[in-house]
Amino acid sequence: MLYYLFKFLHELDFPGAGMFDYISFRAALSIITSLLIATVFGKRIIYYLQKQQIGEVVRDLGLAGQIEKKGTPTMGGIIILISILVPVLLFAKLDNIYIILMIITTVWLGLIGFIDDYIKVFKKDKEGLKGRFKIAGQVGLGLIVGLTLYLNDDVVIRERANIYDIGTKTEIVDEGFVADRADATAMTKDIKSTKTTIPFFKNNEFDYESLVRFGGEYSSILAWILFIIVTIFIVTAVSNGANMTDGLDGLATGTSAIIGATLGILAYLSGHLVYASYLNIMYIPHSGELVVYIAAFIGSTIGFLWYNSYPAQVFMGDTGSLSLGGIIAVLAIIIHKELLIPVLCGIFLVENISVMMQVSWFKYTRKRYGEGRRIFRMAPLHHHYQLKGYPEAKIVTRFWIIGILLAVITIVTLKIR
Numbered sequence: 371m372l373y374y375l376f377k378f379l380h381e382l383d384f385p386g387a388g389m390f391d392y393i394s395f396r397a398a399l400s401i402i403t404s405l406l407i408a409t410v411f412g413k414r415i416i417y418y419l420q421k422q423q424i425g426e427v428v429r430d431l432g433l434a435g436q437i438e439k440k441g442t443p444t445m446g447g448i449i450i451l452i453s454i455l456v457p458v459l460l461f462a463k464l465d466n467i468y469i470i471l472m473i474i475t476t477v478w479l480g481l482i483g484f485i486d487d488y489i490k491v492f493k494k495d496k497e498g499l500k501g502r503f504k505i506a507g508q509v510g511l512g513l514i515v516g517l518t519l520y521l522n523d524d525v526v527i528r529e530r531a532n533i534y535d536i537g538t539k540t541e542i543v544d545e546g547f548v549a550d551r552a553d554a555t556a557m558t559k560d561i562k563s564t565k566t567t568i569p570f571f572k573n574n575e576f577d578y579e580s581l582v583r584f585g586g587e588y589s590s591i592l593a594w595i596l597f598i599i600v601t602i603f604i605v606t607a608v609s610n611g612a613n614m615t616d617g618l619d620g621l622a623t624g625t626s627a628i629i630g631a632t633l634g635i636l637a638y639l640s641g642h643l644v645y646a647s648y649l650n651i652m653y654i655p656h657s658g659e660l661v662v663y664i665a666a667f668i669g670s671t672i673g674f675l676w677y678n679s680y681p682a683q684v685f686m687g688d689t690g691s692l693s694l695g696g697i698i699a700v701l702a703i704i705i706h707k708e709l710l711i712p713v714l715c716g717i718f719l720v721e722n723i724s725v726m727m728q729v730s731w732f733k734y735t736r737k738r739y740g741e742g743r744r745i746f747r748m749a750p751l752h753h754h755y756q757l758k759g760y761p762e763a764k765i766v767t768r769f770w771i772i773g774i775l776l777a778v779i780t781i782v783t784l785k786i787r
Contacts, residue, residue: 372460390461393638397661400457401669408453408673412446416677416684419443424491442682445487446674447690451480453670454663454697462662467524468704471515472663472697478514479609479696482507483688490687498688508609508696512602515700519601520594526560527706528646528653560655564593566706567651569713569783574651576709604708605699611718612695614725614750619682620675621752621766625717625773626694627671632714632777633701634664639784640705649784657705667697680763714780717773724751 376390389395420443454476462469486499519525568576578600579593616622639645641658671694677683686694698715702708712719728749736742746754755765 371464373463393658393661396461397665400461400662401665403457403460404453404666404669405673407456408449408670409676411452412449412673412677412684415449415452416443416446419445419684439682439685442685444491444685444687445484445689446678446684447480447483447487447686447688447693449677449684450670450674450686450690451476451693453673454666457666457669458663463659466656466659467518467522468657468660469663471518471700471704472660474514475511475696475700476693478507478511479693480689483690483692486688486692504692505606508606508692509602511696511700512605513598515605515703516594516598516601519704520562520598524656525562526655527563527565528560528655564590564597565652566709568709569780570786574784600708601703604703604711605696607722608699608702608711608715608718609692609695611715611722612698613688613691614721615718615752616686616691617750618752618756618762618766619680620678621769622691622694623671623675623678623686624766624770626698627668627675628770628773628777629698629714630664630667630671630701632780633698633705633707634661634668635781636707636710636784637661637664637701637705640707651784652706654705660701660704664701680766710780710783713776713783716776717769721750721752724754725749 373390373396376384376387380387380390424443424445455473458469458473464470482499482504486504489495490498564578565575566578567574577593578596579589582589582592582596585592612622612626615625637657637660639649640651640654641656641660643653646653674684674686674690678686695718699708699711702711702714707714724746727745731745732742747757748754752765752769756762
């Protein structure tokens with residue numbers, strides 16, 4: 371909202387109003403605002419949750435420090451959602467299709483998570499929202515995102531934008547940044563495409579259409595159908611992965627902040643004509659605006675970590691964890707980096723797989739031997755290390771370190787082909 375106000379003031383030659391044209395300036399305001407909201411107003415929300423006796427229901431699983439967490443305020447994901455939405459509404463271009471999608475994602479999954487937490491806390495139902503309804507909500511969001519990216523005319527890419535033809539003005543100014551070579555331009559065409567980034571391959575690109583060549587003249591449509599199916603799968607898998615990871619104080623929050631910062635770098639590079647050309651990656655017009663959103667995302671997670679770090683004063687609940695995972699998934703899909711998710715979101719992936727392996731092996735051995743056996747002492751994986759005697763804070767810190775390593779590898783893949 372403030373963007374449009376200062377744009378109007380800039381037209382009236384109001385001093386300093388032109389700063390709002392720059393993505394970097396608005397991103398800085400966004401992260402500062404989200405941090406302040408999460409830390410200052412977050413404390414008041416925690417007090418309110420305590421007053422309403424909205425506390426965590428803990429099942430005794432024999433884990434160290436588990437009983438002490440009983441009664442800790444939950445549904446703290448509300449802090450994260452508010453800390454994201456307020457700065458975005460204030461500083462982002464609200465007519466940008468990517469920003470609109472991210473706002474829808476935040477609210478949509480926030481509501482699903484809130485309903486789940488509400489049932490657990492107020493209805494005293496430990497199972498929360500039925501799994502089929504939760505999956506239906508995730509699938510619905512994936513369908514909205516996939517169809518929007520297919521049908522909206524503003525969603526295009528510019529493949530390997532090359533800078534040449536000195537003397538013609540560039541479009542970089544439209545992205546809120548004026549490069550040193552502001553007199554250069556790219557003479558390439560914006561197209562609708564199902565191409566995405568794939569790590570370690572020579573051209574660093576993969577086209578979903580290559581999997582449906584058998585469709586002949588309908589290959590393009592089939593490619594988009596495949597893309598929508600992949601979008602639904604990724605949104606569901608990553609949001610559930612974040613939900614699985616939210617089992618120790620600060621684990622999901624810190625991991626999400628690391629992933630968000632990495633996606634912010636990738637979004638900035640993909641939405642910047644000069645850097646996209648230099649790195650020989652696809653340029654995605656108007657995606658640079660996502661940096662403002664990601665800045666709010668990073669600020670909200672770090673601000674929430676102020677209260678969620680060990681020993682936690684508040685838990686995010688499904689209100690936060692489902693939203694964080696879904697936001698990460700949709701961000702990656704929008705900037706055509708969804709195939710990097712197994713690397714970047716390796717923590718979420720391993721946590722998810724550990725549960726699948728544990729359940730599958732237990733059922734198999736019970737059927738075969740009459741007695742269920744386990745691969746891990748407990749799943750998700752972080753509980754396995756708890757039962758091995760590792761302190762909670764040490765497990766979380768080491769998972770963060772691994773998350774940082776995976777983030778660095780993800781960025782490095784842009785040049786390793």
